[in-house]
Each structure stands twice: as structure tokens, then as C-alpha cells.
Amino acid sequence: xxxxxxxxxxxPADVRGDLRxxxxxxxxxxxxxxxxxxxxxxxxVTFFIGRVIPIDPVLAIVGDRAPEHVVARVREELGLNKPxxxxxxIYVSKVLQGxxxxxxxxxxxxxxxxxxxxxxxxxxxxxxxxxxxxxGVPLGVWAAVRRGGVVDQVVRVMGLIxxxxxxxxxxxxxxxxxxxxxxxxxGPGRIDVVYEYTLVSVTxxxxxxxxxxxxxxxxxxxxxxxxxxxxxxxxxxLAYISRMTRSFMLNExxxxxxxxxxxxxxxxxxxxxxxxxxxxxxxxxxxxALSYGGLLEGSVLTETxxxxxxxxxxxxxxxxxxxxNAVLGATIVVGSIFIGLNLLADLLYxxxxxxxxxxxxxx
Amino acid sequence: MKHFLMTRxxxxxAVLSALLxxxxxxxxxxxxxxxxxxVVFAFDDIITMDPAxxxxxxxxxxxGNTYDRLVxxxxxxxxxxxGDVANGWTVSxxxxxxxxxLKPGLKFASGNALTAEDxxxxxxxxxxxxxxxxxxxxxxxxxxxxxxxxxxQTGPLTLTIETDKSFAPSFVLNCLTANVAAIVDxxxxxxxxQNNDLGYGWLKTSYAxxxxxxxxxxRANEIVALERNDNYxxxxxxxxxxxxxxxxxxxxxxxxxxxxxxxxxxxxxxxxLAALAGNKDIKTTSTPKGxxxxxxxxxxxxxxxxxxxxxxxxxxxxxxxxxxTLIKNIGVVHQNFLPVGLLGxxxxxxxxxxxxxxxxxxxxxxxxxxxxxxxxxxxxxPVQGITEAFQQTAKRAGIDVEILPGDGKQTLTxxxxxxxxxxxxxxxxxxxxxxxxxxxxxxxxxxADDAKSKPLAWRNSWVIPELTKKADAAVLExxxxxxxxxxEEMQADFRKNSPFxxxxxxxxxxxxxxxxEGLKLGPTSDSTYMFKVSKK
Numbered sequence: 001x002x003x004x005x006x007x008x009x010x011x012p013a014d015v016r017g018d019l020r021x022x023x024x025x026x027x028x029x030x031x032x033x034x035x036x037x038x039x040x041x042x043x044x045v046t047f048f049i050g051r052v053i054p055i056d057p058v059l060a061i062v063g064d065r066a067p068e069h070v071v072a073r074v075r076e077e078l079g080l081n082k083p084x085x086x087x088x089x090i091y092v093s094k095v096l097q098g099x100x101x102x103x104x105x106x107x108x109x110x111x112x113x114x115x116x117x118x119x120x121x122x123x124x125x126x127x128x129x130x131x132x133x134x135x136g137v138p139l140g141v142w143a144a145v146r147r148g149g150v151v152d153q154v155v156r157v158m159g160l161i162x163x164x165x166x167x168x169x170x171x172x173x174x175x176x177x178x179x180x181x182x183x184x185x186x187g188p189g190r191i192d193v194v195y196e197y198t199l200v201s202v203t204x205x206x207x208x209x210x211x212x213x214x215x216x217x218x219x220x221x222x223x224x225x226x227x228x229x230x231x232x233x234x235x236x237x238l239a240y241i242s243r244m245t246r247s248f249m250l251n252e253x254x255x256x257x258x259x260x261x262x263x264x265x266x267x268x269x270x271x272x273x274x275x276x277x278x279x280x281x282x283x284x285x286x287x288x289a290l291s292y293g294g295l296l297e298g299s300v301l302t303e304t305x306x307x308x309x310x311x312x313x314x315x316x317x318x319x320x321x322x323x324x325n326a327v328l329g330a331t332i333v334v335g336s337i338f339i340g341l342n343l344l345a346d347l348l349y350x351x352x353x354x355x356x357x358x359x360x361x362x363x
Numbered sequence: 364m365k366h367f368l369m370t371r372x373x374x375x376x377a378v379l380s381a382l383l384x385x386x387x388x389x390x391x392x393x394x395x396x397x398x399x400x401x402v403v404f405a406f407d408d409i410i411t412m413d414p415a416x417x418x419x420x421x422x423x424x425x426x427g428n429t430y431d432r433l434v435x436x437x438x439x440x441x442x443x444x445x446g447d448v449a450n451g452w453t454v455s456x457x458x459x460x461x462x463x464x465l466k467p468g469l470k471f472a473s474g475n476a477l478t479a480e481d482x483x484x485x486x487x488x489x490x491x492x493x494x495x496x497x498x499x500x501x502x503x504x505x506x507x508x509x510x511x512x513x514x515x516q517t518g519p520l521t522l523t524i525e526t527d528k529s530f531a532p533s534f535v536l537n538c539l540t541a542n543v544a545a546i547v548d549x550x551x552x553x554x555x556x557q558n559n560d561l562g563y564g565w566l567k568t569s570y571a572x573x574x575x576x577x578x579x580x581x582r583a584n585e586i587v588a589l590e591r592n593d594n595y596x597x598x599x600x601x602x603x604x605x606x607x608x609x610x611x612x613x614x615x616x617x618x619x620x621x622x623x624x625x626x627x628x629x630x631x632x633x634x635x636l637a638a639l640a641g642n643k644d645i646k647t648t649s650t651p652k653g654x655x656x657x658x659x660x661x662x663x664x665x666x667x668x669x670x671x672x673x674x675x676x677x678x679x680x681x682x683x684x685x686x687x688t689l690i691k692n693i694g695v696v697h698q699n700f701l702p703v704g705l706l707g708x709x710x711x712x713x714x715x716x717x718x719x720x721x722x723x724x725x726x727x728x729x730x731x732x733x734x735x736x737x738x739x740x741x742x743x744x745p746v747q748g749i750t751e752a753f754q755q756t757a758k759r760a761g762i763d764v765e766i767l768p769g770d771g772k773q774t775l776t777x778x779x780x781x782x783x784x785x786x787x788x789x790x791x792x793x794x795x796x797x798x799x800x801x802x803x804x805x806x807x808x809x810x811a812d813d814a815k816s817k818p819l820a821w822r823n824s825w826v827i828p829e830l831t832k833k834a835d836a837a838v839l840e841x842x843x844x845x846x847x848x849x850x851e852e853m854q855a856d857f858r859k860n861s862p863f864x865x866x867x868x869x870x871x872x873x874x875x876x877x878x879x880e881g882l883k884l885g886p887t888s889d890s891t892y893m894f895k896v897s898k899k
Contacts, residue, residue, distance in 0.1 A: 056776040061410065063418050064775060065793060066495040068815050073493075105410050106583035107567040116582070171613050180618050187624050188615045193401050193606050196586070307403075307610040309585040317407055317584060318771050 001202060035339060042335045043095070043328065047088050050324045054259035060321035061104045091328070093170060100332075101325035113314060118333065119204030119297075120190060121310035124302075125229055125295035131234025132241055133288050139238070140245020141277060144253060155242055162239025171232055171305035178228055186224040188307035229306040233299060235293040244287045248280035255279075282353045289345040293338045394623040398603040400879070400896055403610040403625040407584050413566040414545035415485075416494035420791070421607075423888030425540055425587055430545035430572040433463055433482065434536055438885045438892065440796050444536050448477065448546060448573075448596075450520075452536075458529030458841055461536075465520040470594040472570070472577040479522040484549040486514045486524070488561050496543040499794055503527065503535065505739040533706070533840050537796035542889050547571045558710040575600045575894035584609050589893065600894035601881070620645060620874055626898065627875040627882065632744065633691050638701070639874055647874045650884040651695065651726055653702045654869040655800075656746070658738070658753065662824040664784050667736070668690030671728035673862050675721040677714045679757050680864060684716075689745040690867050691754065697868035699854045700804035700861075704886050705797045706843070708852030713858065719762045733761025738785040739774040740766055750787050751868065778822055781812075789869070790819065795887055797850050801834040804863065805853050823862050830856060 057076050066074075075184065079087055100110040143155040179187045186192065190206055191199075195218045202209050207226070210219035252258065253276050261271045298312025311330060318326035371771070395401040406421035414426050434452075437443040446452070452463045469477035489497055490510040504527025505513050513525045526535060538544070548571040552562035555569070562571070570578035575597065576589040578667040587607040591600040608617045608625070617635045621642070631639070639645050660667040660676060676699075686696040701708035725731055740750045747768070754764040764785075769777075778786045793799045807820035807827050814821055833853050840846040857863070871884050878899040885891045 008648060008821075054776055055770070055772045056779070059772055059776060059779075060878050062495045064779075065498075068817060070493060070497075101581075105407075107411055108583070113583070116585075175615070175618055179620055183622075187619055187622055188610060189608060192624070193608070194396055195398065196606065197588070199412055300405055304612050305615055307608065307612070307615055309582075309609070313584065313611075 016191050038339060039332070039335065040092075042331060043092060043200055044088065046328055046331045047324070048084070048092065050322065051084055051087070053322060055320075055322040057104075057322035057324060060323055073145045095328075095332075100329040103318065103323055103326040103329075104322045105321055105326065110325050113326065114311070114329055114333055116312040117309060117330075119206075120308055121296060121298045121303075121312065123205050123207060123226060124299075124308065124310060125292060127226060127230035127235030128295050129237060129288065129292040130230055132237030132291060135234070136238035136241030137277075137284070139246050140242040141249055141272065143242065143246045144249035145272060147250065152246075155246070159239040159243045166301075167232065167236060167299065168301045170307060171229070172237075174228055174232055175305065185228045186221060188225075188305070190225055190308065191218065191222050192225075195232055229302050229308060230343060233295055233302060237295065240282075240291060241288060244317065245284060248275060248283055252276040262320045278352070282349060285348045285352065286345045289348075291339045293341045296337045296341075297334050311344060394876075395626055396604075397898060400602050400605045400627065400893060400898065401625045402605065402607045402627040402629060402893070403616045404607050404620050404629040405611045406587065406607060406609050407611065408884040409581065409583065411567045412570065412578060413494075413563060414542045414547065414572075415489040415492045415563070416496070416567070417542055418494075418496045418793075420888045422892075424547055424891050425578065425581075425589070427885070427887075427889030427891065428572040428575075428576045428589060428893050429570065429578050429592075430547070431477075431544070431574050432541075433539050434546050434681055436537070436540050436795055436890070438883060438890050441890075442532075442542070443885055454532050458532065459526050461524045461526075461532075462517070463522050463524070464518075465522075466596060467520060469573065469596050471551070471573040472592045472594050473551050474594065474619045475548050475550045477546065477548075477573050479516045479518065479520050479690060481549045482546050483514055483516045483522050484552075485546045486544060487511060488547065488552075489543045489591075490514075492561060494561055496541065496793070497656075497672070499538050499541050499543050503530065503538075503623070517536065520730050528839060529841065529845075530838055531846055533798050533843065533846075534798055534838050538794050541794040542678045546573065548573070561669050575892075591894075601897035602894075605893045611756075615828055618872075620876065621860035623876060626879050627873055629873050631872065631874055633689075633693055636692050636872060636874065644877050645874055646877055647872055648882055648884060649692070649870050649872040650886060651703055652871045653704065653795070653799075653882075653886055654789055655697060655700065655702050656694070656749075656787070656866045656869065657738070658821065658864040658866065659786050659788060659823045660864075661781060661783050661785070661822075662826075662862055663781060664736070666728075666734055667784065667862065669728040669730075670860065671724040672730065673860070675728070675760065676757075676864050678717040678721040678724070679760055679762070680714070680866065681756050682712070682714065682866070685745075685749055685752060686776040686867065689748040692870065692872055693745070694867040696866070698858060698865045700800050700863065700865060701850060701854060702716065702792065702800070702868045705792065705795070705800070707797050707847040707854070709851055709854045709858075711855075713767050716756060718756070718759045725760060725762075731761075733763065735763040735765065736784045737765045737767050738787060739783045740768050740787050741771045741779055741842060742768045742773050745772070746787055746789075778818070781822055781824060787825075788819075792887060795890075798834070798838045801837060801853060804861070805857060806831045806834045819863075825862050827877055 057078065057080065058071055062070050062074050075081060079090060096167060099124065102108065103110050103113055104112050139155050143152040146152050175187065178184045199209060199218060202212065206222040207219060210222055242299065258276060261275055296313060298310045300312040300316045302308065303310045303313045315327065315330040318330065389874045404421065408419040409422045410419065411417050411422065412425065414430050417423065417426055431448045433447060433449045434444050437445060448465050448469055449463045450466050454461055465479055471477055486500065487510050490500055490505045491507055492621055493507065500751045503772065516522050539659040551571045552566060555562045555565035557564055568581060573595065575592055575595045576590040579588040581587050586609065589605040591603050593599065610619065613630050613632045613635055616628040617631055617639065620628040636647065658676065660673060662668040682696045697703065698710055698712045698714055701707045703710060727731065738750055742747060750766055754766060757764045777783055778788065790800065790803060803818040804820060805827065806818055807825060808831055810821060810824060810826050820827060830853060833849065837846055840849060873882060873884055875882060880897050880899060881895045
């Protein structure tokens, strides 16, 4: 008779608890190491790329007209004469002390600049993803359900347009139509000049600041400035999200549990929204989180067209001038956003589907 | 079917709520406030608000409006100087000592009195800090060690400035109109001093002046807010506020202007300007600027160093076509290194497109079948269009031009390292005197790689001992008529022999709402005076 697999000694309860704790701290430790490595890698890559791009960082500070001795002095002040590894070491040790340096373009500490630029992008991206996911997911579901039908085709074309039309052009056209011709929304910029000096900035988020102060006119004005660029970003993420939703949904609708549910006589609505979509939501969360991350990086072109002083413009402008402190600072922020969102997606993943691991193994 | 109805209902709700959101927030269509001028302007070049350091075009305009100086030039006739805080001045017989007396009772925006002590401090400070524009002052022989003896206070309202050579008085005074000679509030600046930095760390983002407008706030790449300075000695600014909004994209600037959300738009393209021409609510004003555009041929390239090849290139540009299309309204063909408006500037434009002449010259140079060459080009208009047009015309003479596009700072880095073949560039006058351009186009005192000064002639490795001597002599010539003749002679030589193919002089255009009055663009960036502007 086959004795079967050797039986392990039963583990006493208190030891089991300790083991669980050990495993948890192990997971946490591994997680922290991964994050740390990600940051170091991010910094190193950005730093060294920044040093090999064919732009002289001194030029951004002293300009084209500076006499040679001024150029040489500033080069030394910036530490650019030191070996690359030493420059990197100095930078990283300063960052560890919380000093991200000063931007040469704005003369401000980098973190102060980012504290100003990021809320502008945050407002735009958040409203954008709400629009993108809020409309994109139902559209995708609809397209999947009516696969090959008119709706599916319309959604497909909308998605294609979203992918292929340059956002720059579409932004300008949207401004021409909704701002210049129809006058439905306010124009470029975050708020009208009239409100510029009546507001106290607390969070940097205009909607929040105006609402806190009870300045509803200013709130409406800020919203009116926000709605168009946010819709535009929303549309672009919608294009992607609806395509992904459609394909996840098709996958789910072909599963046996759907047939079983139908056989049980469940209503089609219930099957689609309560069963299929719920399962499709698992991978969809990652898609939405990454789209959101992409928007939070700041969309340079949208920000340019809409004169929106956000993170994308800040980063691009800094890069073009080899303002490396600013570039590195912004990169760390963007990196943190992605790490944070990935983590959030993982957590949601597990909340939505407790059997995540089992499914992974089965696939 | 039910699910379909359900989704349709959902979608309907989504569309409806989006529409409602849009409708709820219809903005009140108000023009800009009556007492505020809103200017849309691409000012991402500003990196500092300290006049001892500010040297960028947009920063220049802010300095011109917010800081006073000893003397200014008349915007309508830049050859005329008038005292700003100076009541008057005299020049010693040997031409080396300039004595100024100041207007009495002057005050800074802070309320502090403005005296000779502040003027002396400001000029000394610029020399001691030794930032980029300091050379405008140090060319008179000031150094960190001697400036305290050379620039001296002689009374509460009097001071003297002593130069090391007897320069043309107009040259010295013209340099004193520059931003670097702006007067800062000594008491205020020193109260913010840290580690003996003469208040540099603080003034980078702050304000300590006495001009007709005062700086309220600079948020990089976002806003510059100026307010009327009620302590100003002269006629007070007509408007309470001037707000510059950073709008990079020309098409966006145009929309804001058309919708009256901006009063003035500063960076429109020729296409935008043409489209606005029929709009009766919008008018334009323009002024020739001190900026010239050119192609330059690196003389380190042996082919480009041949005299005939240099000349051939001058016949291979279709100036007329470029003038009629690419730079229409924003520039005028100009083939000299001195922009019109500066003393002695020539208006002779002998070159036109003549492929046969160019071919003959190339044959004479021993390259009858042409050659291959690269051009480093910034990807901005009209530079890009001009370079592409040049590529076509050069091809007709057998020259194969490869365009290397790049970002501004990137092409400039290469240019400064002298590793280009051909570069398309621009040069704006640093101060309103012909020496500013002669100094860079027609002087190359040392062509070594580690030279102390690296003017444009150096960047193209153009060795010109004779021309350098002439340029040096011209700044010392105290007779204005003779000085003028010297610059004319240098330009004639330059037109014929230089490795610079001069293209055009920039015209700056501003478009504004019809109710804006009194806006005149100055020939330099620091002479566009917003404090003179009013609204009907």
C-alpha cells in the first residue's frame, strides 16, 4: 500500500503564529528591497542619461553670452568637474537628507516647484481618469455584449480616433469649438486673472481651495477651465480603457460559469454586471491604475495647448535645459506615483479576487 | 434586451451629466479687468529677477519696467539719451571720468530713499557678483579689486565713474542704460544678505527697485505680476496691474486674444498675424529689434574656409522669397552685422539668389561639383523653414546640405564647442551700442581653443587680427561722425569676406485688443514700457 506523502509534524499553534509573522515581515522586507532598488535604478538611469545628453547644463544658467571665466566658475560650483560617480554619490547623499537641490531655471527648491506643479496635474489627471473610466468601462462592456454590432463598431472607431489623432491638434480644435466659438467653457490657464490674487492657496488644488473658502464663483471658474483639458485626457484614456474592457469582457462571457448562470435563469443584466464585469474588473484595475499613472506624469502636449502649469511641462522644460536637479526630483515623484499605484492595484486585485493566486496558477 | 436598455440608460445618464456639467459652468464672458493689462507671453527663459544677473529677453522687459537706472534712451530715437534718476552728467576732458548728480527726493518702492549710495552700491554689486551681464560694466576696466575706487560716491546725490581708457562717451552711457546698471535698494538688499552674498540669493526671486511698476510675484512658467509703484518719481503707471501669463503656444495666445481674455499677445506667428488682419477688434504694433539672424560657416572646415566658397554661400540664399513668406511681418532682409537703429548700421543688401555666380565661385575654389555639408538647426520657425529653403537652393549649385535638427540648447552646445559645419543662429544686441555686435561678429582676439573670450568670430574660427584692431579703435573714437564711418567700413569688409551669411533683422510684433493704447515695443527687450499703456 502506498504510504502517501510523508506526514509532517503538526505545528503547534503559537509557533504557527510566529511563522506567519515571519512570513509577513519577509514579504514586507522583500517589498521594501524592491522599492529601494527601483528608486536607486531610477535615479542612476536618470542621472547618467542627464549627464550624457549633449546639452551643457551650465548654458541654462549663465546663458549664451557669459564670459569664459563665469562659465568655468559655475561649472565648478555645480560640481561638474568632479568624476561622474562622485557627482552621483553627492547627489544621492543629499537626497537621503531630503535635499533635492534647487532648480536653476526657477531659482526655487525643486520640491517647492513640484508642490506647485503637481496639484495642477493631479486635478487634471483625476478628473480625466474619472471621465475615462466612468465612460470607458460601460462602453467597453456594451461593445463586448453587442460584439460585431453597430455599437461595437462605433466604439472601435472612437477608440481608433483616440489613438491616432494627435492630442495637440484635438486640443486646439476643442478650444476653437467649445471656448472660442460656443463659449461653453473658459479658455486656457487654470483660472481667470480676476481670481488670481483673491485666492489663498492651501492645497494647490484650485477646486478644493475655492470650495474650502466658499468662493463658489471662483470654483465654477476653475471647473470651467478644467473641464475641457480633463475631457480631452479622459477621451484618450477612454479609448484605451474601453478597448481593454471589451476584450476582458469577451473573455469572461465565454467562460463556463456564464453558461451555468444563464442555465440557472439569471437575468442577462445580472450576469453581465454582477458576474462577468466583476471578474473582468480584476485585470481592468491594473489598466486603469496605469492609465491614471500616465496622466499623473503630466501630459506635455495638453499642458502646452491649455497653458496648464503642470508637471509634464515642468519636466520637459527642465530636461531641455539640462536642469538636472529638477529632472531628477520630478522623476522621483513620477516613480513614486507609479510604485504607489502599482501597490494600490495589487491591493485592489486581492480585494476583488481573494483567489488571485489560485487563478494565476491555473492559468 | 433588458441589459441593452440598462446600458443605454447608463450611457444616457453619463452623456447627460457631462452635458449638464458643461452647461453649468458656462463662464461669465467678462473681458479682462479695466485696470489690469493681461499680456500672454512665452517667458520660460526667465531664470532670475536680479538685475545683476538677468540677461534673458523676457526678464529684460520686466527689469525695464520695474527698475530705474542712471540714464535711459529715448524709445522713439535710441540715439538720444536722457537722465532717469540722473539729473545730469559731465565727462572730464580726458574722457575717463563721468560725474552724475541725481534727482532729489527719490524713493524706492519700499519707501527707502534713493541716493548716490544706492547707485554706487548697485554698480559695484554687479561687478562683485560677476554674473553673465557683468561684462557690460567690466569692459570699462572695473574688477572686483578696483571697483570700489573706480565707482565712488562724492556726495549724498553725486557720484563719479572712472573708466580705464577714454572710450566714446556714448558707448559708456549706452552701457549704463542696460539692466545690469539698474539701481537696487541697498538697505533692503543688504537686510536679506546671507553669507556675504550681497542679497543675491534673495533677489533672484524678489524685488528691490524704484521703477514705475513693481514686481509683485514671479511664478516661473506661469505668471509675472506687476503693480503700479506709487512711490515712482515720474508720471505714475496708467494701469494698476500688468499681468504676464506664460502661454507657450502661439495658437493658444491667439485664441485668448480673440476672446478678449488677453489684452496683448506677444508671440504670434506670421500665419496668426495674417489671420487677425481682418479682425477690427485687434490691432498690431511692430518695431525692428536689435536681433539679426545668420548662417555661419565654421572655418575649421577646410572647404568652408575658402574665400570663394564663403562668398558662394551668400549667393545661394533666396532672400526675396524668404522675406516675402517665411519672415513676412516678423523680419526684414538685412545683410549686415549691425541691426538698423544702431549707430552706423548699413542698409546695403548686395546679395540675392544667383546660382550661376555661386557655381562659378565654387569652380574657382576647386569644388565645381559641390560637396557635402551639415547644418545644425533649432527646430523652431522661421529658422527651420529658412534652413529647408536654403537646402533646396544650395542643391542647385551641387552642394548637398544635410540638416541636423536639435533643441536650442543642444545645437548651441555644439556651436560653442566649434564642432559644427554650418550653424543657423541669431544674435541680439546686449546693450544699445554698435560695439555689442562688433564685439562678437568682428573681433577675435585669440583663436585658441582655451581663449578667454569666445565671440561668434571665435566660434567659427575666423581669424581676423585687422578687423579686431578696427573694432577696438571704434570704441575709443570720441568723434561720433568718425565712429560711425568706422563701423560702416567694418561692415563693408564683413559683408564681402566674413563666413557669416547674414539673413534678416527681426521685427517684433505685438497684437492687442483695440482698446489698448500707448503700447510701443522698444528696440531692446528692456525698453518695452508697459507702464505707458492704458485701456479705453
